[in-house]
Amino acid sequence: MPKYELVLLKNMMQPGYTGSLKDYEQAGGYQALRNTLGKIAPTDVTGTVMKSGLRGRGGAGFPTGVKWGFLPKDYHGPRYLCCNADESEPGTFKDRQLMERDPHQLLEGIVLACYAIGAASAYIYIRGEMVLGSKILEQAIGEARAAGYIGTDILGTGVTVDVWVHRGAGAYICGEETALLESLEGKRGLPRVKPPFPATHGLYNKPTVVNNVETLANLPHILNRGPEWFAGIGSPPKSTGTRVFCVSGHVKRPGNYELPMGVTVRELVYEHAGGMRSDKPLKAFIPGGASAPFLTPDHLDVKLDFESVAAAGSMLGSGGVTVMEEGTSMVWAALRLMEFFYHESCGKCSPCREGSSWLVQTMRRIIAKRGQMQDLETLTDLCKNIAGRTVCAFGDAEVSPIMSTLKHWRHEYITLIHEAEAANLIRPESTGARH
Amino acid sequence: MGMCSVNARSLEHPGRHLGEETQGEKVLKEKYGKEIEEILSRYPVKRSALIPLLYLAQREQGYITEASMTEIAGLLRLTPSQVYETATFYTMLNLKKVGKFHIQVCKSLMCALVGSDTVIGWMKTTLGIAPGETTADGLFTLTAVECLAACGTAPMMQINDDYYERLTEEKVDRILADLKTTGTSALKSGPYLWPEPIRNS
Numbered sequence: 001m002p003k004y005e006l007v008l009l010k011n012m013m014q015p016g017y018t019g020s021l022k023d024y025e026q027a028g029g030y031q032a033l034r035n036t037l038g039k040i041a042p043t044d045v046t047g048t049v050m051k052s053g054l055r056g057r058g059g060a061g062f063p064t065g066v067k068w069g070f071l072p073k074d075y076h077g078p079r080y081l082c083c084n085a086d087e088s089e090p091g092t093f094k095d096r097q098l099m100e101r102d103p104h105q106l107l108e109g110i111v112l113a114c115y116a117i118g119a120a121s122a123y124i125y126i127r128g129e130m131v132l133g134s135k136i137l138e139q140a141i142g143e144a145r146a147a148g149y150i151g152t153d154i155l156g157t158g159v160t161v162d163v164w165v166h167r168g169a170g171a172y173i174c175g176e177e178t179a180l181l182e183s184l185e186g187k188r189g190l191p192r193v194k195p196p197f198p199a200t201h202g203l204y205n206k207p208t209v210v211n212n213v214e215t216l217a218n219l220p221h222i223l224n225r226g227p228e229w230f231a232g233i234g235s236p237p238k239s240t241g242t243r244v245f246c247v248s249g250h251v252k253r254p255g256n257y258e259l260p261m262g263v264t265v266r267e268l269v270y271e272h273a274g275g276m277r278s279d280k281p282l283k284a285f286i287p288g289g290a291s292a293p294f295l296t297p298d299h300l301d302v303k304l305d306f307e308s309v310a311a312a313g314s315m316l317g318s319g320g321v322t323v324m325e326e327g328t329s330m331v332w333a334a335l336r337l338m339e340f341f342y343h344e345s346c347g348k349c350s351p352c353r354e355g356s357s358w359l360v361q362t363m364r365r366i367i368a369k370r371g372q373m374q375d376l377e378t379l380t381d382l383c384k385n386i387a388g389r390t391v392c393a394f395g396d397a398e399v400s401p402i403m404s405t406l407k408h409w410r411h412e413y414i415t416l417i418h419e420a421e422a423a424n425l426i427r428p429e430s431t432g433a434r435h
Numbered sequence: 436m437g438m439c440s441v442n443a444r445s446l447e448h449p450g451r452h453l454g455e456e457t458q459g460e461k462v463l464k465e466k467y468g469k470e471i472e473e474i475l476s477r478y479p480v481k482r483s484a485l486i487p488l489l490y491l492a493q494r495e496q497g498y499i500t501e502a503s504m505t506e507i508a509g510l511l512r513l514t515p516s517q518v519y520e521t522a523t524f525y526t527m528l529n530l531k532k533v534g535k536f537h538i539q540v541c542k543s544l545m546c547a548l549v550g551s552d553t554v555i556g557w558m559k560t561t562l563g564i565a566p567g568e569t570t571a572d573g574l575f576t577l578t579a580v581e582c583l584a585a586c587g588t589a590p591m592m593q594i595n596d597d598y599y600e601r602l603t604e605e606k607v608d609r610i611l612a613d614l615k616t617t618g619t620s621a622l623k624s625g626p627y628l629w630p631e632p633i634r635n636s
Contacts, residue, residue, distance in 0.1 A: 013632045078479070090543045090582040093627070100626035128527045129583050131596035136626060164477045169486050169525030172581070186485030186511075188524040204480050248545040248586035255587040255630035290544070290582075320586065322545050336544040340581045346524075 003271075007233075007242050008217050009258045012101035019136070021143040024104035030149055032220040033108050037115055038157035045116040049219070051227035053240035058084055058175070058212030059289065059317045060393075061306045068117050070199035071207045079119040080203040082184065082210045083110055085126040085133070086168055086175040089289035090340055091320030094244040094256050095213035099126070099133045102217075103140035107163065109216035111150060112223060114161040117209050121162050125180050128168040137165050172344035176392045177210040179346065190348045191392035214244060234261030239305030243316075247273040249323040250280070262308070266300040269323055280325040284408070288317025290337050291397030293404035294330070314404070330409040331416060334401040335363040341398035349390040355382050356398055363402070366413060369420040376413055379406065460506050467491055471510065481511045485521055489528050498529040526580070534569045534576035536614050539593045542579040545586035554590045554602050555579055561611060574615065587629045597623035 011017050011027045024030070036045060050065030071079060083106070087095040099106060110122050126134050141163050144150040152160045166184055168174050174183045178192035181203050202208020218241060222230045231240045239261040245268055248254050252274030259268065265285060269275065276282055284294050287304065293314040295302070302312045309316040324333060342356040359382055365371050383399035390396075406413065464471060474487045488510065492503035499522055508515045522528050529537075540555050555566065558577050562570055566579040585591045588600035599610055599622055606622060613620035 012628060015632075019626065087584045088582060091545050091586050093584045093587050096584055097627045097629070101628050127584065128525070129593055129598075132598070132624070132626065166477075166483075167486070167490065169490070170527035171525055183486070184483060185480065186482035186521060188521055246587055248589060249548045253630050254589070322548070322586070324548060328548065333544055333548075336542075336547050340543050343581050 004242075004259055006258050007221050008098060008102075008105070008214065008244060009256070011105065012097070017101075019100070019102050019104070019140070021104055021140070021147060024102065028224070029104055029220070030108055032223040033111055033149060034155065036112060036223055037154055037159050042116045042118060045112065045223070048227050049116070049222060052222045052230040053227075053237060054215065054218055054222060054230065055239070055306065056212055057214035057218075057243070057319065059089060059291065059315075061316065064211060064215055067199070067211075068113070068209055070197065071117055071209065072200055075207055078121070078204075078206050079117055080206060080208040081110065081114050081117060081119045081122040082177075082180060082203060082208060083122060083124040083216055084175060084177065084180060084210050084212045085124050085130075086180060087130075087213070088127055088172040088175050089291060089318040089320060090337065091246060091248055091286060091289045091322045092318040093246050093248075094319065096130060096133055097256050098213050098217050098244070099130070100136050103137050104144065105217050105220060106137075106213055107140055107144050107150065109219040110163055111154065111161045112219045113209065113211060113216055115159055117207075119209070120160045121164075123164050123166045123184060123203075125166050125168060125174070125184055127174075128170050131167075134165050134167050141165070171346070172340075173346040173392075173394060176394065179392070180210060181208065188346070190346050191394070193391055235303060235305040235308070238307050239316075243304065243319045245304065246318075246320045247323065248320070249285075250277050250282075250325040250328075251275065251323050252277050259304075262303045262305040264301050264303055265295075265321065268304065268321060269300070273323075276323070276325055278325065280327055282323060283326045283328055284324045284330060284333070286314075286320070286322040287312075288315050289320040290322075290340060291315070291393075291400060292317045293400040294333075294408060295404075296408050314400075330405040330412050331363070331367055334405040335360070335367055337401040338363055338398070341394070341401075345394065345398070349395065351386045351389045352395045352398065355386040355395075358382055359386075359398075359402060366416050366420075369416060369423060371413075371417045371420050373414075373417055375417070376406065376410075460502065460509070463488070463492060463495065463503060463506055464510065466495070482513060482517075485511060485513070485518065486525070486528075489518075489522055493529060497535075498532050532569075535574050536594050537576045537578065539578045539580040539583070540566075541581070541583045541585070541589070541591055541593075543582040543586075545582065546589040546591060549589045551590040553604075554592065554607065557604055557607050561608070575611075585624075585627070588624075588627075594620075594623075600624050 017023050046065050046068045054064045055061045085095055114122050148155050150163050171189045173179045174189040176191045179189040183189040198208040234240045242258050243261050244256050244258045246256055257272045282297050286292050286294055287309050295314050299312050302308050306316050338360050342360040345352050345356045347353045362375050383403050386395045387399045474484050488507045492499050504518045505515050508518045542551050562575050564570055564577050566577050569576040585600050590602045591600040610620045610622050
């Protein structure tokens with residue numbers, strides 16, 4: 001007997017479930033859509049979602065119903081829903097599974113969201129590398145359209161929702177909602193200055209909602225089983241429902257685990273993911289994707305909900321939990337992530353564009369044992385001048401690996417620098433030489 | 436076009452600069468007229484069709500030529516530099532020829548923790564090329580890339596449209612041999628589900 005009831009992964013874990021329309025309908029699929037469209041007022045759907053406490057699963061954790069509520073009520077032109085399927089936060093691989101294994105669950109969620117916000121068009125912005133996922137979704141859209149769940153006058157209710165798949169082309173930043181919109185408009189994926197927010201000026205300057213795949217996939221369940229049921233799962237009132245946690249790194253059984261929000265990291269790692277892969281103990285973990293600061297074994301009993309992880313000095317983010325064993329160099333790990341951010345900085349804001357390159361160079365110097373003690377000051381200075389000084393949250397994200405490893409494992413940086421200094425003593429010609 | 440984009444995204448990826456090919460101006464429209472119309476019909480604003488059309492051009496020629504960018508600009512009523520501006524931003528759009536099989540090995544932290552550097556090492560030895568290079572026979576281009584969202588099944592790589600996960604040296608050898616002989620490999624990933632469900636007997 002599994003310890004917790006599966007919600008989002010339930011269908012796909014059944015033997016023989018293919019994700020086809022037939023399979024989905026047999027599992028009770030599209031019932032929420034049948035019971036909602038034309039029967040419950042759109043504002044009441046939004047009210048239900050607000051009551052459920054559902055918060056965005058992409059990273060920021062913004063309450064979904066509240067986000068929908070920001071759309072102007074008196075605007076009668078087109079509105080859009082964009083499904084954020086750009087999944088590019090290192091450590092995160094849940095949306096891929098949700099799309100490739102149960103595409104109709106997502107599509108039903110998309111139609112329900114469109115109905116609630118009054119959008120007739122939805123675009124699924126899927127990361128370009130997921131070619132298989134985009135084909136599966138396109139096929140599922142075809143099936144749903146033929147069955148009357150998508151398209152004009154859905155099931156005779158007069159509601160029209162069209163859904164298209166739009167492939168990205170390889171850019172982490174396009175997971176940021178306004179960069180996603182720019183990209184969908186055929187431009188470089190540079191985040192917009194906010195305000196105005198997408199709720200009023202989004203895709204083509206029209207009212208727009210951008211929701212993550214996992215967020216939308218929850219909607220059919222919330223409407224079928226009621227907001228009280230959903231709000232009773234997890235750590236109410238602020239973190240309700242389940243999360244699909246993605247576990248990677250040095251564990252025995254990495255992969256996706258759907259658990260109620262609020263389970264501890266210890267339970268996730270040692271009960272569900274099988275514990276550490278060897279006898280080496282856990283040294284560090286990232287609780288919510290590459291943008292989330294590193295935590296230590298002292299934090300193993302932190303509950304995986306929005307508030308608890310934030311109180312521990314990190315963030316629940318995208319739910320990507322990466323585990324590192326004793327023996328992993330934290331300076332190396334931080335550099336690896338820093339190289340990612342350096343590569344993915346979109347180049348719009350100077351602190352991030354220039355700072356990421358400077359941070360990488362400084363980190364590489366320390367790793368190569370050519371560092372000096374003042375490099376630690378440089379790192380801290382740079383981080384402080386990047387975080388909070390950029391148009392989007394990328395700036396805050398990119399400094400978190402360095403800031404958090406400097407906080408918890410400063411001695412590892414110092415050891416490398418001491419080794420550099422010792423080497424310089426026996427190689428006097430290199431003293432003071434900077435690379 | 437003498438433009439040159441100078442951020443890290445441009446510098447670290449091959450195929451970032453324009454080739455010199457020139458071709459007729461209606462190649463895409465003549466061959467894919469219907470598909471182009473269908474793509475345009477999805478969007479109320481033409482420019483949204485830009486990335487889908489660049490993909491179409493890339494599918495046709497293996498990479499995106501200056502001629503196809505000019506043609507796409509005409510189709511969408513954009514200037515060639517607007518097309519170029521977008522095309523140079525995205526790592527999946529190749530502006531220079533790549534091998535028949537574009538091998539992209541993930542090198543981000545999650546893969547690196549479980550051996551992606553070793554995988555890149557095998558590739559270097561087996562293919563005799565470094566990341567960023569193409570084999571002399573034009574078959575393989577090797578690139579070390581950032582996270583491809585398959586961290587639970589690391590180390591992993593993507594070759595053209597397909598993912599290959601939980602790589603071992605033996606598996607990598609088989610994949611490369613398969614591609615050389617048949618052009619495809621049965622070891623590619625299907626719809627993702629990991630870990631596999633445990634069946635209670």
